[in-house]
Structures are given as C-alpha cells and as structure tokens.
Amino acid sequence: MKLINGSLYIVPNNIRRDLLLELSKENELKNIKFMSIKEVVDRFGYYEEDALYYLMKNYKYKYKNAKIILENIRYVDNKKYDNNKLDNLVKIKNELDKFYKVDELFLKELNHYSVYVYGYDYIDSYSRNILDKINTNYLKPESNDYKHTIYEFEDMFSEVSFIASSIRDLLDQGIDINKIKIVNYSDEYYFIMNTVFNMHNITINLKNESIYSTNICQKFLSEKDYELGNDYISNKIISVINKYLFIEDEDIKREIYINEFKNIKLDKKYENAVELVNLSEVKEDEYAFLIGFNDGVIPRIYKDEDYLSDKEKEIIGLDKSYEITSELRSSTVSNIKSIKNMVITYKLKSTFNDYGISNLNEELGYDIETGSKYNYSYSNSFNNLLLGIDIDNYIKYLDYSDELELLFNNYKSTNYNTFSNEYKKISKDKLYEYLKNKLTLSYSSMDTFYKCKFRYYLNSILKLDKYEETFAIYIGNLFHYVLSKAFEPGFDFDKEYNSYIERDLTIKEEFFINKLKDELVFIIDTIKKQYSHSNFKNALYENKFSINKDSSIKVDFIGYIDKLLYEEYNGKTLLVIIDYKTGTQDFNLCNSIYGLNMQLPVYLYLSKNGDIKNAEVVGMYLQKILNNEIKKDPKKTYTRLKEEQLKLTGYSLYDEEYLNEFDDSYEHSEVIKSLSKTKDGFSSYSKLLTKEQMDELYKLTDKKIDNARDEILDCNFDIDPKRIGFNNVSCTYCKYKDICFMKEDNIKILDEVKDLDFLGGDTNA
Ligand code: SF4
Known part of the structure; x- marks a missing residue:
C-alpha cells in the first residue's frame, strides 16, 4: 500500500x-x-x-x-x-x-x-x-478470483503436522518466515500447534498471555507493601494504579485491577516468526494457511445473544446478528478469493467434536484433496513421536499404518512405552523460599495430602487448581451465608438472601434460585424446631480457628466451623459442632487412622483449642442442607421425610446427662439421626463415642497434623494414591491424572478398617 x-x-x-x-x-x-x-x-x-x-x-x-x-x-x-x-x-x-x-x-x-x-x-x-x-x-483489497485447494485431514494432529511440514517446505524454498501467516486460529489448536511447530523448529507467535498471571502481578495483588520495579509489567501496573487513584473502596479497586491486568498482554513476541492474522490482513506477497475450514467455525455465525437483543438493536438502528453473519460471510468469500498464496485445511474430528467442511465451499467450489502426505525429512523427534503413535494403534487396534514400516526401519531405537513418573525430591531451601517461610494447612489440604502426596503438591504448593465458582458452588455459598445469619436477632430473610445475589443470572439459574429460596426457608424453620429440643442457647457462626504449628518455618493450621453451639453446664462449656453440607460426605471415622475423612475430628481438635475454656464436645455432626433425593416411605408425609433428611449425622458423646442438655428427645431423637434407646440401652445404630475415645481421637488428629506438616516440610511428595478394599480413594475425582501418569505400582493398598477399635474401648452402644 x-x-x-x-x-x-x-x-x-x-x-x-x-x-x-x-x-x-x-x-x-x-x-x-x-x-x-x-x-x-x-x-x-x-x-x-x-x-x-x-x-x-x-x-x-x-x-x-x-x-x-x-x-x-x-x-x-x-x-x-x-x-x-x-x-x-x-x-x-x-x-x-x-x-x-x-x-x-x-x-x-x-x-x-x-x-x-x-x-x-x-x-x-x-x-x-x-x-x-x-x-x-x-480501501478494499484488489478483488481477485484465485483458485485454492482444500486439504482434508482425519484429525487436528494430522492437519497441523501437514501445515508444519508445508511451512518447512516454504522456508527451504527461501520464503521469509515473516511472510507466512496462520489464519482462523482458535485456542483449540494451541497445544498441538505449539508441540508440533516446536519439533519442526518453526517459531510462531501463538496467543499472548496477560500480565495477570505473572509473578510480579500476583505479588502486587497479594502483598501489601510490594515494591514495583521499572520493568514492562511494573510500568503497566503503575499506569492502572494511576488511573484509579481516586477510588476509596478497596474491594472495587481490587476487582478493577484484576480485570484490567487480565486485559494487558505481555510484551512477548518473537521477532522472526509465523504470525496469526485475520483473513483481511493477509497481503498480496504473503503465504497464508487457512486452518480449521470447518462448518460452524468459518464463517462465524453471530447469535442473538448480545446484551442488546436483535429486537432492541432494530429499535436503535444497530446491525442485527443475522445481518452481521451475512456481511461476514460475503467478506470472507471475497477475502479468500483475493489471497494469492493460500493453503486451506480442515479436520474431520478433534478431541471433543466431529466436523464437516465449511459450507462456504458451496460458494467457492474448490477441489478437496484427501490423504496428503507429511514430509518426514524435517524432524527426527517428530518422526519418533509418529512411530510411537503408530505402534500404539497397531498394538491396540491392529491398525497397520502405511508409514509404520518405514518409520520402524529408520527409528528402531525408539523408547516406546518407557517412562518414569517418579517424583524427584525438590530441595527444602527452594520449597521454603517458594512458601516464603510460611505454610498454612487445613482439613482439606491435609485430606488431599493423605490421599496422595503428589496431588497435594500440585494442588496446594504449586496451586495448579484454578478456582472457578460454578453455579453449584454459588448456591452452596449462598446457603451457608444465609444460614450464618438466620439465627441472629433481627434476621431479615429477603434482605440477606437478595443481598447475596448480585451476579447476573441466566433464566435457568434464576428459576433454580427461586425454587431453592423456599427450600432454604424450610431448612431454617426445621433447624428452629430442632433448637426447641435444646438448652444450648449460644452460637458462633463461620468462626475461624487458627492453631500454631510452627516447625522449621511458620506453620498455621486453620479451619472455619459453620456452627458451634455451646452452653455453660456444671462448670464446663458443652459444645456441639455442626458443619453444613451441600454434597455427599462420608462422616465415618474408620479411615481417620490413615489421616483420611478427618473433617469431624479436625473440628473437634480446633474447637478444643479455641478460646472456649473447659470445653467438652457433646457431639460433632454434618447437616445435609441440599438433598437431591428423598426416599419414599408410605408411612410418612413428604414434609416429615424432608425434616428427617435434615437431622444431624455424626457422633455423639456417650453421656446421657450432657446429651439430654443438647437434645431432650435423645432417647428417640428428633434432632440426631439414628440416635435412640431401646430397653437394652442405646440402639446399635446410634453413633456414640466415650469421653476416652473422644480424647484418643483428639490425640490422633494432633499426630496426623504434625505428621503431614513434617512430611511436607521434608518435601515428601511421592505419587502414592491409596486403595482401600476395591476402592481407589485418591484418584477418582483428581484433576491431575494427565500430569502424574499414575501407574499401578504407585498405589498403596491399605487394609479396610471396619470399627473404631484403634480408639480403644467399645464404640457404639
Ligand atoms: S490421579 Fe491419583 S496418583 Fe495422580 S495425582 Fe491424582 S491422586 Fe495422585
């Protein structure tokens, strides 16, 4: 130009x-x-x-x-x-x-x-x-009617491999890498393109991360007195700070900072590299690879789902979604025809989807070529990878590919099916520096640790788990919030409920939120009925406990207890611990000998170490506040069944005098599930612990916390998932399977424990 x-x-x-x-x-x-x-x-x-x-x-x-x-x-x-x-x-x-x-x-x-x-x-x-x-x-690019060939591939991997070898062909012909462009890229290609291009020594500027994920940015957000330097990221942070100096509300300021940082891209670009561009940006002398030429992907289809609907756009004279779609379609066709050097490719499937060719070809009418060959002369490491894939396909599906023989004869030394997933111990100095000499443990991080040390390392040390608030988590938090206020004087249900709902809801979410509102009212009423059986008049809600467990570095063991009911009685403070549950939860104490399922013991431990003096725990329970299913019972009304679902599940102290203080119906309890007496004493379904067993449980918890702390500070993060009976209790919901490559011999087999003998004495009545 x-x-x-x-x-x-x-x-x-x-x-x-x-x-x-x-x-x-x-x-x-x-x-x-x-x-x-x-x-x-x-x-x-x-x-x-x-x-x-x-x-x-x-x-x-x-x-x-x-x-x-x-x-x-x-x-x-x-x-x-x-x-x-x-x-x-x-x-x-x-x-x-x-x-x-x-x-x-x-x-x-x-x-x-x-x-x-x-x-x-x-x-x-x-x-x-x-x-x-x-x-x-x-200005419009010169309109032309160039003819191109469209190449079809089985999957994204073959598509990208072909593009990589075609780019290497171009480079071998002396084409400047800066003249090579990828068009129609989407994030779905990131992993494969990054890997395959690397193996072919092709430099490409793929997506640019934002400054938000950088160390500097994270430190700035988490450390009050963090000093910024004079580098690119610090300067960008300073410019955002300066823009919002006038804001006094710290929460709003922080939210703005986070969002603005996410929008600032890192200044990280290779000088001589293949670039991702839009169709309209390709110039006459450039070489374009139009990838993902699939139906539904190109041309882009705009749906009527913007903040302003098509109806509203019509009123104020904006383009409606179908008009944008149609305009984009014709500009895409004309751009494709106007580009001189272009290779068009598409795939038939990706990991999650099946695809067809873009319907644009009904207009373009280009020839489609299948079975295009990859050029094996560019990368040994890539050829080795192909050989591994081919051997896999042969062993698993007897699929003998054309290239298997060729590759096998040339790369016999391939290390097929050999890998070591062993955790290599990191140095303590590095770990302590990374932790800034401060470790925080909680029930859930300890549970993860005892499930699998490597999972704990990925989750709690490297913090690979990205917190995302799903609708289910949101509902759980909403219920917890309202229940933490519900029994305080002057509680106004609507005010508290509505004050929590500040996010934009979809119609579906709005429907559920309204339905669940009645459910929450019912829960509060039922809990009030349960209170009528109790002499416990004091309560702490969402109370934070923090226990000092310092060792070679500072260590805190922390926890929040949803509800702690207490009452002075004969010189003691009687306590009842209640944790609200929105999902299913195993409260059985048998696995606590392995450090697993220790939520209730941990709460027992925390509450006895809190500010309440002379504490005696009378019961520790879970209360399931969201029930998916109610089992039918013709003898009971639906309301009665729902009330029973809200009974407390957990362990009570084997002391009738104290129990009676908390629940005067304890002989046929209206409050605690399965707690009842027969003429021979407590029924065998009642879950009771003697005072001595409670004390043992306390000691066991203390030991387990100390042991987890010591092993963590000793950098013991082996891959050691546990199997109890036939159950792998560690990996089922683990998100890190793709990282640890767990092998059968990593699994530790633990004996199934069916009683609480390890606490000494008789357990149940
Ligand atoms: S998948 Fe299993 S072995 Fe791998 S990290 Fe998770 S729990 Fe550990």
Whole structure:
C-alpha cells in the first residue's frame, strides 16, 4: 500500500505494525497517523474511569457488566423508547453525563488529514456512521478470483503436522518466515500447534498471555507493601494504579485491577516468526494457511445473544446478528478469493467434536484433496513421536499404518512405552523460599495430602487448581451465608438472601434460585424446631480457628466451623459442632487412622483449642442442607421425610446427662439421626463415642497434623494414591491424572478398617 502524506490510516494492529515498518524504510519524512477503529470511535465520545466506578459502586455491577453498560449506553439517545432495557440505559446515560468526554482537539486535528480505513472484515453500523461523518475512504483489497485447494485431514494432529511440514517446505524454498501467516486460529489448536511447530523448529507467535498471571502481578495483588520495579509489567501496573487513584473502596479497586491486568498482554513476541492474522490482513506477497475450514467455525455465525437483543438493536438502528453473519460471510468469500498464496485445511474430528467442511465451499467450489502426505525429512523427534503413535494403534487396534514400516526401519531405537513418573525430591531451601517461610494447612489440604502426596503438591504448593465458582458452588455459598445469619436477632430473610445475589443470572439459574429460596426457608424453620429440643442457647457462626504449628518455618493450621453451639453446664462449656453440607460426605471415622475423612475430628481438635475454656464436645455432626433425593416411605408425609433428611449425622458423646442438655428427645431423637434407646440401652445404630475415645481421637488428629506438616516440610511428595478394599480413594475425582501418569505400582493398598477399635474401648452402644 502506498502511504500518502497527511493521512490517517485506520487499520487493525497487525497491519499497523507492518505499515509502520514500511514507513520506517521510506526516505521521505511523512506526516502519517495510524489508529484502530475503536481508538477513533472512542475519541468521539468516551466515559472517564469515574463512570465505571459509579456503576460498580451505585449499581453494584461487576466490572464486566459495568463495561457492557458503558459500551451500550453510547447507542441510545436521550428519549423514551418504551423498552425497559433501553429506557434503563437512557437513565444511566443521563446519570453518567458528567463523566462523558469528547476529544475536541482530536476532532479539530482530523480536518488536516485524509482518512482511510483498511483491513476490517466487518465494521458495525455505529462506527460506520462516525467514519462516514469524517469522510473516510474505504480501501478494499484488489478483488481477485484465485483458485485454492482444500486439504482434508482425519484429525487436528494430522492437519497441523501437514501445515508444519508445508511451512518447512516454504522456508527451504527461501520464503521469509515473516511472510507466512496462520489464519482462523482458535485456542483449540494451541497445544498441538505449539508441540508440533516446536519439533519442526518453526517459531510462531501463538496467543499472548496477560500480565495477570505473572509473578510480579500476583505479588502486587497479594502483598501489601510490594515494591514495583521499572520493568514492562511494573510500568503497566503503575499506569492502572494511576488511573484509579481516586477510588476509596478497596474491594472495587481490587476487582478493577484484576480485570484490567487480565486485559494487558505481555510484551512477548518473537521477532522472526509465523504470525496469526485475520483473513483481511493477509497481503498480496504473503503465504497464508487457512486452518480449521470447518462448518460452524468459518464463517462465524453471530447469535442473538448480545446484551442488546436483535429486537432492541432494530429499535436503535444497530446491525442485527443475522445481518452481521451475512456481511461476514460475503467478506470472507471475497477475502479468500483475493489471497494469492493460500493453503486451506480442515479436520474431520478433534478431541471433543466431529466436523464437516465449511459450507462456504458451496460458494467457492474448490477441489478437496484427501490423504496428503507429511514430509518426514524435517524432524527426527517428530518422526519418533509418529512411530510411537503408530505402534500404539497397531498394538491396540491392529491398525497397520502405511508409514509404520518405514518409520520402524529408520527409528528402531525408539523408547516406546518407557517412562518414569517418579517424583524427584525438590530441595527444602527452594520449597521454603517458594512458601516464603510460611505454610498454612487445613482439613482439606491435609485430606488431599493423605490421599496422595503428589496431588497435594500440585494442588496446594504449586496451586495448579484454578478456582472457578460454578453455579453449584454459588448456591452452596449462598446457603451457608444465609444460614450464618438466620439465627441472629433481627434476621431479615429477603434482605440477606437478595443481598447475596448480585451476579447476573441466566433464566435457568434464576428459576433454580427461586425454587431453592423456599427450600432454604424450610431448612431454617426445621433447624428452629430442632433448637426447641435444646438448652444450648449460644452460637458462633463461620468462626475461624487458627492453631500454631510452627516447625522449621511458620506453620498455621486453620479451619472455619459453620456452627458451634455451646452452653455453660456444671462448670464446663458443652459444645456441639455442626458443619453444613451441600454434597455427599462420608462422616465415618474408620479411615481417620490413615489421616483420611478427618473433617469431624479436625473440628473437634480446633474447637478444643479455641478460646472456649473447659470445653467438652457433646457431639460433632454434618447437616445435609441440599438433598437431591428423598426416599419414599408410605408411612410418612413428604414434609416429615424432608425434616428427617435434615437431622444431624455424626457422633455423639456417650453421656446421657450432657446429651439430654443438647437434645431432650435423645432417647428417640428428633434432632440426631439414628440416635435412640431401646430397653437394652442405646440402639446399635446410634453413633456414640466415650469421653476416652473422644480424647484418643483428639490425640490422633494432633499426630496426623504434625505428621503431614513434617512430611511436607521434608518435601515428601511421592505419587502414592491409596486403595482401600476395591476402592481407589485418591484418584477418582483428581484433576491431575494427565500430569502424574499414575501407574499401578504407585498405589498403596491399605487394609479396610471396619470399627473404631484403634480408639480403644467399645464404640457404639
Ligand atoms: S490421579 Fe491419583 S496418583 Fe495422580 S495425582 Fe491424582 S491422586 Fe495422585
């Protein structure tokens, strides 16, 4: 493209970079500006940072929703639309008027430039109106009707392998790597492309991570006095801090920081590398590989699922989803035809999906070629990998591939089926430095440790588990929150319930939330009925316990107990521990000898180490607050069955006097599941522990915590999942199977323990 003096070029970032390079090669000094469409449109009207804060503070919007509102209020005029969403946008727009700014200087400056736009597949109608106002010239690539071949592959792996060897062919022919582009890339290709291209020594700029995941950013977010340096990431962080200096609310500020950091990409690009670009960005002399030419992937189909629906877009004159889809379709066809050097590929399946060829080929009418050959002359390591895959297929499915013989004859020394997954001990110094000389243990991290030390290492030390709040977790948290307030004086159910629900809900989620509201009211009423049997009048909710367990470094054992009921009685403080459960939970104590399922013992341990003096635990229980199924019983009403599901499950102290204080119905308990008396004493279903057994359990817990701490600080993180009976109790729900490559001989077989003899004395009545 010939760059004309005195022009503003509105182009996507990739093109901007290339044009700047071209400009730097010219001898003449030219007055030329480059901007993206968004940058130009924003100068015509934008909201200052205060507007974002205003929405988050006054409307309690989350960052992302506040951004959506700011994006959309620019589309409405100050008038009545008789449409709730649009009228609400108008209302907010008026409130935010004081934060609205126009870059007058830029608008004046525009008069001195000729404006050109280039390289966009689609420009929305709002931006188009603005561009029209400033007499923009729309440059189109020269239209052509080049014919291309489409290559079909069984799967993504063969598709990417073919592309890699084709790129190596081009490089061998002397083509500059900077002229090779990948089009239509999606994250689904990341892993395979990264691996296969690496093995072929092809440098490619795949997706760029954000600064959020960097050490500097994480330290800045977690350490109050963290000092930033003068590097790229620190400077980006400082610019975000400066933008939001005026915000006093620390929670909102933090949410904004996190989201902004996630949007800032790392400045990490290889100089000479294959680039990912859009179709419209490919230039005449470049070589493009259009990958994933699959139906439903290209052309992109826009659905009517934006914040503003098609109906609302119609009212305010924006393009509707089907119009965008149709425009993109025709620009995609014309772009494909206009690119001179292009290889088009598609796959028939990926790990999770089956695919067909894009329906665009009904218009393009290109030939389809199958069975294209990979060129074996570029990578020994890749050929070895192919051989491994072929041997696998032969052994498992008797699938004898054409290339197996060829590869086997050339690479007999392949280390097929040999690997070591052994954990190699890390140094203590490194671990302590990584932990910053501070270790925090809890019931769940200890449980993970005793299930499998390596799983603990990945989960709690390396923190590979990304916390994602699913709807189920959200509901669980909502129930816990309301129940922590429900028995306090002046409790207002609706106020507390609604104050928690601040996220945007789908229609389905809204339906469940409303249904579960009644369920929660029922739970609270039932618990109140249970309280009527008790003399325990004091309670602590969501109380945090922290026990010092310092060793070679600082160690804290912490835990939160959902509910601790207590009462002074004859010089003692009687305690009852209750933990709300939303899923299934095994409360059986038999495996505590192995350090497993120790939730109740851990709570016993924590509560006896808390601030309550002279504590005597009368019971420790789980209470299941979300029940998926109620077993039918013709003798009982549905309500009665539901009330029974809410009875406490767990262990009670074998002391009738104390029990009677907590539950005056204990002989046929209305509060504790299976607790009852017969003429011969307590029924065999009652779960009771003597005072001595409780003490033993306390000591066992103490020992297990100390042992876990010592092994962790000694860097013992072997892969050691446990099997009890026929049950692998460690790996079933483990997310790290793909990392540990667990082998049968890693499994430790533990004897099945069926009673609590290890605590001494008789267990049940
Ligand atoms: S899958 Fe099993 S062996 Fe592997 S880390 Fe998880 S628990 Fe340990």
